[in-house]
Amino acid sequence: MGTESEHWNGVYRSKVPEDVSWHQSEPAMSLVALDRMGLGADASIVDVGGGASRLPAALLARGFRDITILDIAASALDAARERLGEARDEVDWQVADVTAWNPARTFDIWHDRAVFHFLTEQWQRDAYRKTLLQALKPGGTLIIATFALDGPERCSGLPVRRYDPEMLAAEFGPPFEIAGDWQEDHVTPWGSVQHFCWCAFRRTEAA
Template identity: 50%
Template sequence: MPEQLSKGHWTDVYNRKAESEVSWFQTSPKQSLDWILPGADPATTAITDIGGGASRLADELLDRGFADVTVLDIADSALAQSRKRLGERADRVRWVIADITAWSPTRQYDVWHDRAVFHFLVEPAGRTAYLAALSQATKPGSRIVIATFNLDGPERCSGLPVQRYSPQTLSEALGSDYSLIQSTTEAHKTPGEAIQRFQYSLFERR
């Protein structure tokens, strides 16, 4: 199994590093929230965070009263950091330990969020499997927020190669079932003070 899809690789990363030590750490996922919150009803909007790991997106959603939040990650060690941080509130989140390229969703979501998973899928088979899960887990009108390294972003992350995207090439990769609504770039500063260029794209399922 390629390391991009290896549970062992990512489990080891989170066993060795605290959430605030990984290069993709954010104190607050502002751009993601800017696109998730408008029009969302905390009582009914179902949100899944793909590769959410130790991200603080779930914290922010719980703070705003969202009642249907799912976080999926291949590494239980990453999810364990989030559960510990959230304490008793962790019971309000559905935690899924799964490889996104082998996941068969049993329900559909109004919002699919992915910050920095898709760009690790450098092989066509991995992208095809991801898109199958995306199709199964969304419905017409669902919003999809995907952040990848921009074309001028890093070529590798966590010791692994990545596929960089522009909004246009990401739209092509997702296919005609998804309409590109808007996009933006972000200069993400890592804990080590390096700058990584991300592009965020918002899609709607047709």
């Protein structure tokens, strides 16, 4: 995992989760995405780049019982596990770089809030898509959020690529068919606004 792992572990060791720009007190837009796509607690979900987010607790509260959280930073997952307390054992925690991850199983939902836009090199995006195809079931749902075209150009000291729905659709291509898109004005812990582009895709092969 190399320097990427060192960078993100450093971020989470130097800051509490509430002090990073992507922090949300509640993962409202992720839950909205699940509702828009009609996805309920019987679905399996992998949250890519889940970090120290509050999504696992929100999913458990909704009755989800097949939850995997993937992140390159072990320190981020440690913070999420600590927050969950005894419920931590109801979640599968995976420390891996998504561009090199070899999933041992498949999922109904692939959720990514703010990982893909850090992949500025074509080989990284190609590797991400390869992992996505390995992990997401035919007929499954890809939910992805990136900085919008008028969003930040950098985050956590790193450059990003910004997207609109058409650009994301072009990145993933067949067999992914866009099923919805919307915008989010994310307010950081210090009050600035970051514009996000959200998209949902269906993997269109028959299950």
